[in-house]
Amino acid sequence: MPEHAHDQASLPRLPIERIEAIPARIPTIRPHHLAFATVAAMDVVIVKVTAGGVVGFGEAATIGGPRWGEESPEGIAAIVTQYLAEPMLGQDAAQLNAAEARIGRAVRGNAFAKSALSMALHDAVARARGLSLAALLGGAQAESLPIAWTLASGDTGRDIEEGEAMLAARRHRDFKVKIGAHAPEDDIAHVAALARAFAGRATLRVDVNQAWDEATAARALPALAEAGVAMAEQPVAGWNLAAMARLQRANPRLSIMGDEGIATPQDALRHAMEGACMAMALKPAKHGGVAGTRAVAAIARAAGLGLYGGTMLEGTIGTLGALQLYATLGDFAWGTELFGPLLLRDSLATAAPEYRDFAIHLPRGPGIGTDLDADKLAHYRTDRPRTLHTV
Ligand SMILES: O=C(O)C[C@H]1C=CC(=O)O1
């Protein structure tokens, strides 16, 4: 037997003993206005995997329930406990490739649920081996990644104040503006006012979250480019690759980014082959976990497209899981937007991500780099009455 095979074989198995999924709701620091919904709280599902006596954590977040995507917190928790747990119990978590393949076969679709379980398995294995998740995946290529903020207060003046505060704190200098809920002229005026306010000090991008049809996008995108917007995320429906391709060809000064339309590696391949975008937003939740995210990133790179480290506005657990994975992937032409924990009023984790000098910094320590705060989870969980403490 070759020596490396012997070394691998000598590491203890990590049989999966327990899988839990706990839904929780955490209020945001302000209402977050998107084209399709305004959210004042984030609904997340925390997945806990016990393997070889070690517990790992993953998280799935939904924006307004099944509105951004098709999955709801209730559905995610049910898929994990009713359909994914049974085939995974007793399996060796350390065989991560086999585990992800088994998760993939057990249930069709349901990428958010699969991703939370994938992250929890990776976290458990990394902890058991005494490695960070990035180290388990072959090592980080960066110790920090640039971090954008989303301006979505619903008011131009408040967005400018918020952006000024972020610049003064040296937290963010890339702003993504959520548009698509109002008349395009009003959205363009809003973005132009922000562009004037931050000229030369911050970059501006927009996210339309599929709200426009092609005719609206064809009129609006040149005006946005004129105002100084460098990137426009999902201006039309995710299925409308032909429109994406025509819009991208007509607006070469703008990078059109695919988001909702790019979940599977096949989606990514089609976007690349049809010239439907110049940039792709990664989100482990869309891609069903670690393997899917790596596959989509590889296709983007092979096609020469810019990568963006996206978020579903997860709390600290999901955010650090994504950060550990993104850090292994190399260059992100558009940076990341892993700011979820900053939008939430409280955290289910014992550690907080480090945001400093316009970047999010990779934590030290095993696994994703934080533990779950059991008391906070008990307080915010939505699947049973809160425990009332008296002093
Ligand atoms: O990109 C999305 O569509 C979802 C999300 C990411 C940042 C944000 O504010 O919303």
Ligand SMILES: [Mn+2]
């Ligand atoms: Mn988006």
